[in-house]
Amino acid sequence: MNDHPTRKTLPRLDESLLTHLPPxxxxxxxxxxxxxxxxxxxxxxAGVAVFREGHPADRFYMLLDGYVRxxxxxxxxxxxxxxxxxxxxxxxxARAIGRDTYxxxxxxxxxxxxxxxxxxxxxxxxxxxxxxxxxxxxxxGHRVGEMNTRIVELATQQxxxxxxxxxxxxxxxxxxxxxxxxxxxxPITRHDLSELTATTLHTVSRLLSGWEKRGLVLSKRKRITxxxxxALVVLGQG
Amino acid sequence: MNDHPTRKTLPRLDESLLTHLPPxxxxxxxxxxxxxxxxxxxxxxAGVAVFREGHPADRFYMLLDGYVRxxxxxxxxxxxxxxxxxxxxxxxxARAIGRDTYxxxxxxxxxxxxxxxxxxxxxxxxxxxxxxxxxxxxxxGHRVGEMNTRIVELATQQxxxxxxxxxxxxxxxxxxxxxxxxxxxxPITRHDLSELTATTLHTVSRLLSGWEKRGLVLSKRKRITxxxxxALVVLGQG
DNA sequence: GCAGAAGTTTGCTCCAGAGCAACATCCGGT
DNA sequence: ACCGGATGTTGCTCTGGAGCAAACTTCTGC
Numbered sequence: 175m176n177d178h179p180t181r182k183t184l185p186r187l188d189e190s191l192l193t194h195l196p197p198x199x200x201x202x203x204x205x206x207x208x209x210x211x212x213x214x215x216x217x218x219x220a221g222v223a224v225f226r227e228g229h230p231a232d233r234f235y236m237l238l239d240g241y242v243r244x245x246x247x248x249x250x251x252x253x254x255x256x257x258x259x260x261x262x263x264x265x266x267x268a269r270a271i272g273r274d275t276y277x278x279x280x281x282x283x284x285x286x287x288x289x290x291x292x293x294x295x296x297x298x299x300x301x302x303x304x305x306x307x308x309x310x311x312x313x314x315g316h317r318v319g320e321m322n323t324r325i326v327e328l329a330t331q332q333x334x335x336x337x338x339x340x341x342x343x344x345x346x347x348x349x350x351x352x353x354x355x356x357x358x359x360x361p362i363t364r365h366d367l368s369e370l371t372a373t374t375l376h377t378v379s380r381l382l383s384g385w386e387k388r389g390l391v392l393s394k395r396k397r398i399t400x401x402x403x404x405a406l407v408v409l410g411q412g
Numbered sequence: 413m414n415d416h417p418t419r420k421t422l423p424r425l426d427e428s429l430l431t432h433l434p435p436x437x438x439x440x441x442x443x444x445x446x447x448x449x450x451x452x453x454x455x456x457x458a459g460v461a462v463f464r465e466g467h468p469a470d471r472f473y474m475l476l477d478g479y480v481r482x483x484x485x486x487x488x489x490x491x492x493x494x495x496x497x498x499x500x501x502x503x504x505x506a507r508a509i510g511r512d513t514y515x516x517x518x519x520x521x522x523x524x525x526x527x528x529x530x531x532x533x534x535x536x537x538x539x540x541x542x543x544x545x546x547x548x549x550x551x552x553g554h555r556v557g558e559m560n561t562r563i564v565e566l567a568t569q570q571x572x573x574x575x576x577x578x579x580x581x582x583x584x585x586x587x588x589x590x591x592x593x594x595x596x597x598x599p600i601t602r603h604d605l606s607e608l609t610a611t612t613l614h615t616v617s618r619l620l621s622g623w624e625k626r627g628l629v630l631s632k633r634k635r636i637t638x639x640x641x642x643a644l645v646v647l648g649q650g
Numbered sequence: 651g652c653a654g655a656a657g658t659t660t661g662c663t664c665c666a667g668a669g670c671a672a673c674a675t676c677c678g679g680t
Numbered sequence: 681a682c683c684g685g686a687t688g689t690t691g692c693t694c695t696g697g698a699g700c701a702a703a704c705t706t707c708t709g710c
Contacts, residue, residue, distance in 0.1 A: 246564050249649070254567045256560055271553030272546060277560060308510060314552065315509030321559045322494055322515060326484050328566035329492045329610035333667065364688065372567035374668060379689060395676065395687065411487070571697065601657065615697060617659060633657060633706060 187215060187289075191238060195262050196312070200305040209303075213289040220361070224266070224280040224288060231268035231276050233290045237261050240286025241348060241360045244278045245369070255370045257320060258283070260347050263313060269296040270310055284360040328372055331412060336371040337381050338410040341391070345400050354392060355401035363396055425453060425527075429476060433500050434550070438543040447537075451527040458599070462504070462518040462526060469506035469514050471528045475499050478524025479586060479598050482516045483607070493608045495558060496521070498585050501551060507534040508548055522598040566610055569650060574609040575619050576648040579629070583638050592630060593639035601634055 187210045192198040198206060215238075218224060224235060227246060237259060244257040244265070256278055259265050268276050291299075300307045327336050341358075349356040364375040364382070371378070382398070385391045390406060392399040400406060425448045430436040436444060453476075456462060462473060465484060475497060482495040482503070494516055497503055506514050529537075538545045565574050579596075587594040602613040602620070609616070620636070623629045628644060630637040638644060 246560060248564055248568050250568070252568055254564050256563055268553075270549060271556055272550030273553045273557075277553075277557050311508060312510030314556075315506075315511045315515075318509055318552075318556060318559070319511075319515050321556070321563060322484060325494055325559065325562055325566065326486055326492050328563065330486050330488070330490055363686095375688080376669080376690085377667060379687095380667095383689070393688095602659095603657080612698060613658080614660085614699085617657095618697095621659070631658095 187213065191289075192236075195236070197236075197264060197306050197309040198303070199309075201303055205303060209291075209299075210289075212295060213291055216288050216290065218282045218286050218288060220282055220284050220286075222282055224282065224286075225276050227277065227279045228275050231266065231274055232293050233266060234264065234269060234293055234296060235266045235280075236264050236289045238287040238289055240288075241283040242286060243281045243283050243366075245281055246278050253369050254372065255366070256324070257317060258344065258347060258370075261286075264310060266290075267310060267314070269293050270314060283362070283366075333371065333373045333377055334381055335410050335412045337367065337373070337378060338406045340367060340371045341398065341400060342403065342406055342410060345403065349400075352399060355399045356403065357397065357399040361396035362398060425451065429527075430474075433474070435474075435502060435544050435547040436541070437547075439541055443541060447529075447541075448527075450533060451529055454526050454528065456520045456524050456526060458520050458522050458524075460520055462520065462524075463514050465515065465517045466513050469504065469512055470531050471504060472502065472507060472531055472534060473504040473518075474502050474527045476525040476527055478526075479521040480524060481519050481521050481604075483519055484516050491607050492610065493604070494562070495555060496582065496585060496608075499524075502548060504528075505534075505548060505552070507531050508552060521600070521604075571609065571611045571615055572619055573648050573650045575605065575611070575616060576644045578605065578609045579636065579638060580641065580644055580648060583641065587638075590637060593637045594641065595635065595637040599634035600636060605636075 189203055189206045189210065192206050192209065193201075193203075198209065201209075213236075214233075218240075224242060225231075225233070239261050241261070242259045242265060243255050244259060245253045245255050247253050259280075265280055266276060268274065300310075327339060331339070344358050344362070345356045348359040350359045351357075364378045368375045368378045382391060382393050385406075386393055388405075390400070390402045390409075392401055427441055427444045427448065430444050430448065431439075431441075436447065439447075451474075452471075456478075462480060463469075463471070477499050479499070480497045480503060481493050482497060483491045483493050485491050497518075503518055504514060506512065538548075565577060569577070582596050582600070583594045586597040588597045589595075602616045606613045606616045620629060620631050623644075624631060626643075628638070628640045628647075630639055
């Protein structure tokens with residue numbers, strides 16, 4: 175029963191799922207209906223792969239709910255997180271950038287709901303649906319910008335700055351207001367953060383302890399709340 | 413006379429300049445003629461900016477001859493090289509990824525010849541010229557892949573491995589066979605190499621000295637020849 | 651041919667942060 | 681309630697490579 179990535183062809187997907195998402199926002203109800211009828215809906219639990227680096231890119235995806243980490247795995251088995259993707263974005267769009275295999279692995283960070291379509295529909299989507307291509311390429315552009323930023327950070331900043339910045343980015347993308355600050359909306363371990371900032375979980379742990387003593391953050395197991403974002407910004411600038 | 417970036421509207425550009433370059437290779441002579449007639453040709457000396465990060469992306473470019481470094485400049489003024497672009501590739505294609513400013517600065521590494529078009533022609537190119545969009549997005553995809561690799565390298569490898577890999581990439585992209593090995597085809601300083609690998613020129617210098625003693629490379633001022641690529645590959649794996 | 655600039659080499663010191671180890675804490679399953 | 685496996689904390693050591701300083705070499709312009 176608890177089949178790992180659960181495939182569920184839901185009775186009928188509601189159009190409102192897509193109408194407000196940028197790649198589809200300019201479309202008519204009828205078009206969205208067609209798109210949804212071609213989609214496969216699937217629920218993944220936390221920590222499983224949606225697709226894997228190097229595999230043929232036979233589907234593309236829209237993350238409806240949850241969070242996905244885009245990771246690369248090195249020859250020695252270490253994982254490096256390249257990107258976090260929040261709900262409402264396309265992923266696995268290798269086809270858009272002329273690749274026929276996925277350039278990285280996508281792992282769910284939380285339980286997630288994902289729609290997907292076979293890649294052969296890609297060209298149809300681009301041709302038929304007004305604004306789809308443009309919005310997709312904006313996403314690509316945004317991710318290129320993020321990657322650029324990551325490179326600069328890795329190249330020039332100290333660990334403390336990188337971790338501070340990573341935390342800020344996470345609360346920006348996925349922050350949820352709680353009493354006492356802004357909490358990262360999904361479970362994240364010290365180890366996850368260390369993969370995101372290219373350091374060790376030990377160093378992350380030490381930094382968080384230090385910040386907690388100074389009242390900048392509040393952290394429990396797999397949970398981090400930022401109490402003083404501004405102080406983190408200052409740290410992040412170095 | 414020696415006006416820094418020299419603008420030269422050459423008497424007439426020859427069609428053969430573009431016919432064998434991927435974004436244009438499927439086009440007819442007549443179409444290429446039109447494209448060339450709309451282009452501005454310009455020569456840049458080494459070490460000048462073609463366009464700058466953050467400026468409005470009002471033109472897109474094709475590098476006909478030379479090499480260009482794509483760099484980002486940090487708040488503290490350090491430069492980080494994100495990418496090297498060899499002749500025959502498009503650059504400054506912010507428009508393709510939905511951006512209206514350039515996400516990075518492009519600096520010539522050597523004297524270079526560049527064609528450019530106003531960005532408002534972009535949509536026309538995409539619509540009218542078969543294969544143009546596809547090939548462009550392949551380029552984007554390739555660069556995304558490179559950036560990903562850079563991130564992984566920065567996150568997991570030691571300096572020696574990074575420098576070895578950078579050298580290998582350079583000779584792959586721009587290597588010229590000479591007696592005794594493969595030489596990087598443009599002048600490159602220890603400092604350039606350090607910006608490419610996120611280290612200091614001192615460390616690069618030490619590494620090169622060491623490798624030279626072991627017969628792996630041969631380096632003069634601004635010139636590096638790789639004598640034993642295979643040994644570098646081994647070093648690069650760590 | 652000379653002066654100054656640009657690029658390179660090398661020695662020395664120092665420290666951020668990795669690596670290792672040991673322990674503490676929490677959580678889920680039976 | 682208990683056990684075992686994740687997860688988190690903290691102390692200690694050690695080292696890669698940054699930072700600084702000084703000298704050397706090669707170019708460029710006058």
